[in-house]
Amino acid sequence: MSFNTKLTDLLKTNPNFVDDEGELLLAAVQDRAWKLDHELIRLLLSDAELKAKFFDEIDGSLLFNTRTFIEYISQKNFLDSSYTHFRNRIGLTIDGKYLSERGEVNLVWAYKDCVLEGGQTNEEEKRKEIFFNEVLAQDEINRMLDPKVLTNFTRYTTAGTQPVTEIKRDENGVIRENLIIKGNNLIALYTLKDQFRGKVKLIYIDPPYNTGNDSFGYNDNFNHSTWLTFMKNRLDISRELLHPTGSIIISIDNKELAYLQILLDDIFGKENNKNLITVKRSSVSGAKVINRGVVNLSEYVVIYSKNPNLWQPNRVHKPKPRDKRYNSFIMNREEDPSSWLYCSVLEAFANQLNIKKSELKNHLGYRYESSLEDFYFQNANRIIQFVSLDEKSVGANIVALKRLSEKEKTKTFYLQRENHLDYYLHHGKAVLFFEDRLREIDGKKVFGEPISDIWDDILPNDLHNEGGVSLRKGKKSEKLFQRIFQLSLTQGDIVLDYFLGSGSSCAVAHKMGYQYIGIEQLDYGKNDSVKRIVNVINDNDPSGISKNVNWQGGGEFISCELMKYNQAFLDRIKDAENSSDLLQIWQEMAENSFLNWYVNPKLPEDAIRTFIEIGKEENGVVKQKKLLMELLDKNQLYVNLSEIDDAKFSVSDEDKALNKAFYGEN
Helix, strand or coil, rough: CHHHHHHHHCCCCCHEEECCCCCCCCHHHHHHHHHHHHHHHHHHHCHHHHHHEEEEEEEEEECCCHHHHHHHHHCCCCCHEEEEEEEHHHHHHEEEEEHHHHHHHHCCHHHHCEEEEECCCCCCCCCCCCCCEEECCHHHHHHHHHCCCCCCCCCEEEEEEEECCCECCCCCCCCCCEEEEECHHHHHHHHHHHHHHEEEEEEEEEECCCCCCCCCCCCCCHHHHHHHHHHHHHHHHHHEEEEHHHHHHHHCCCCCHHHHHHHHHHHHCCCHHHEEEEEECCCCCCHHHHHHCCCCCCEEEEEEEEECCCCCCCCCCCECCCCCCCCCCCCCCCCCCHCCCCEEEHHHHHHHHCCCEEEEEEEHHHHHHHHHHHHHHHHHCCCCEEECCCCCCCHHHHHHHHHHHHHHHHCCCCCCEEEEEEHHHCCCEEEEHHHHCCCECCCECCCEEEECCCCCCCCCCCCCHHHHCCCCCCCHHHHHHHHHHHHCCCCCCEEECCCCCHHHHHHHHHHHHHEEEEEEEEHHHHHHHHHHHHHHCCCCCCCCCCCCCCCCCCCEEEEEECCCCCCHHHHHHHHHHHHHHHHHHHHHHHCCCEECCCCCCCCCCCHHHHHHHHCCCCCCHHHHHHHHHHCCHHHHHHEEHHCCHHHCCCCCCCHHHHHHHHHCCC
């Protein structure tokens, strides 16, 4: 066994030094060497030949020669496999050094001076992300974040899909369309910047929690810093989009909560930290009951305003279940109390609809409960319950009624006023009105109590299938969005969600009548957000808040996507099934894509042979895909708006006209 092979095999025994395909990560080894990592030193000391090579003996003690070790593993031919040979031959090194070894950009979070494009397109994919330094690569950043060409415009209505012929605006020139945009969310946010700067009332996001089991699957040694950079880039532009009276609301768990709040303090200011809400996400049942210690059932909702003096949230009540004891109805309330006639609430409800009581549920279907609740509120001064004077629920204000003589108690009605409340007595029982249980909030009668910073009442019974889509994890309930929107929005406001997922936020916004913008870059297949909102429009979604808001379908939205350029090649690489397909893609990339500046655009014969050899190795197709992805310039994933007239991008006349309409160009 050669010295290089021995060293490589030994280093690969530490999982921190290898990637998902088992390839050695030299950058990780170098980082641990500079830090004099004990695990690395123990590995090297375990072999006599390696110990002699990388350690010096001084007075009986061994001293790790860090520089000798790093210089050795940094040699161009240290990893002389066909994989690394291909990287060298095709130009993925500069001056004989791998890019990760050159050190021009040192990611130090204290400076927060990098941009993370964050380009994975599905939850299973792991991608080594490229960091663009804001000082050394400003031109690249500007190009990456320039507005992009939008394409594949489709309007969805109750009549089906329709071509988009205009972009509707209000009298102030603000776009008044519900929008679903597919593509990288950071780039899409900058595409929205000029049209929606300062116009979005609420930004809600449910970002990857960075738990190791969620959609933040970026394979990077600086995982925590990567997450912070990823979030900072998107929060910076979020603040620009927010209306002066607006707010940003973020769902998060305890792993990154503290760091997120510090980051938000830095971007929005501590004075804009408004609330930290604890949300109960499940119950203590199933596998959780066998856990030792405290069972974690909580997630959090963080609320930051843009301007502390201008943010004015709405008053929101926590609804209570309808009190079924209020089950009697006064048919002639306008007449003298002594002649009042009674029936059950359900009989009165059925009479209003001119049907039999037994036909109510079949007649109303899933809208039965919401319609009945509306009936209660509309007739709150007619709906009553009879309560014995001995019951505590009668309250202190009716104590005087208990002192009535037996003769008085047998009267049909007796009126008593105490503390400005009218109490009626019927055959010795107090008559309590449903309207006295209601609170008035902003001029509206509600049955419940003001919300607190603990939300334990918004978990639906069947979250997994809510909205007609089923995702394994992370989906939020429609009740959560309903409450957030009630707190933050009024009619005419715009809400933005750029981690759209299955589309819950936009589905709720549609049902509640708010304008929405959703951005999604991950591919959810049959759980696609567009399909979900189409169900909402067509009234095929009885789940979630549909009953509460008496949803009956209607409305429309436009979907579109960032026009792909290099991203189209990335998608093809990801979907390729064999080496032959990948070789064909490489040949097309050499002719029709933007490659990184340090890559040789030609296909030398020996490089092609090496590429074919790699495909025959274990996990060969995966390795080939990684190599081809590295060739592409990630600044050119999508077509810049400034290049819309370039013939090589083949932008249609229809798309050119719609882009002009979207960007407000004459």
